[in-house]
Amino acid sequence: IASLLNDNNSSDTEGFTIPETTRPxxxxxxxxxxxxxxxxxxxxxxxxKQAGLKVYLGAADxxxxxxxxxxxxxxxxxxxxxxxxxxxxxxxxxxxxIANDAYGVLIDTAGRLHNKKGLMDELSKIRRVMQKLLPxxxxxxxxxxxxxxxxxxxxxxxxxxxxxxxxxxxxxxLDGSAKGGVVIGISDQFKIPVRYIGLGEKMEDLQPFxxxxxxxxxxxxx
Numbered sequence: 673i674a675s676l677l678n679d680n681n682s683s684d685t686e687g688f689t690i691p692e693t694t695r696p697x698x699x700x701x702x703x704x705x706x707x708x709x710x711x712x713x714x715x716x717x718x719x720x721k722q723a724g725l726k727v728y729l730g731a732a733d734x735x736x737x738x739x740x741x742x743x744x745x746x747x748x749x750x751x752x753x754x755x756x757x758x759x760x761x762x763x764x765x766x767x768x769x770i771a772n773d774a775y776g777v778l779i780d781t782a783g784r785l786h787n788k789k790g791l792m793d794e795l796s797k798i799r800r801v802m803q804k805l806l807p808x809x810x811x812x813x814x815x816x817x818x819x820x821x822x823x824x825x826x827x828x829x830x831x832x833x834x835x836x837x838x839x840x841x842x843x844x845x846l847d848g849s850a851k852g853g854v855v856i857g858i859s860d861q862f863k864i865p866v867r868y869i870g871l872g873e874k875m876e877d878l879q880p881f882x883x884x885x886x887x888x889x890x891x892x893x894x
Contacts (some may be wrong), residue, residue, distance in 0.1 A: 689698065698776045702815050703783065819846045842868040
């Protein structure tokens, strides 16, 4: 299984790094409501800051005020700047990062219902608008999936890939009884690398993906 994951581009992620070739490195984070998307962004921002990397948070969710408020709380907790904007407008977070010479930008999008075409079209629009400022942005489209959702995760991966060209995965809630075996099938079907796994609610509870450790947990009798 570890070899299969490697064949599907899910090689081990070495710590929390951002490629130095592109600045700012824009990560657009997508996923349905409730999968831990905003929490994952907060944890990533924390880890990047711990690694000495200057990052910005961008709130692009105007459908739910609570989602923006949650990201603001994370920005304050971690101590990284946040830029709030209106959906579909010029991505101010990217512009701010360019002006302030940041390493990276983490953009939180609305919790899309993957079976609602209009909302998925909005995601594609954000991408197009972003490219007015940075032609090659976003550099990473990270899909966050709940490790306990089972087969429904397949449909989410399919729909999000069609709308936004997903380039990486973060799997959350692997601290419970569900071990996230669906990750193997998604990685195999879509050839999308798994980059991070979430194991709890604390800022430190996000780990770079390690194939051997992940597979071992699938068969751990304890």
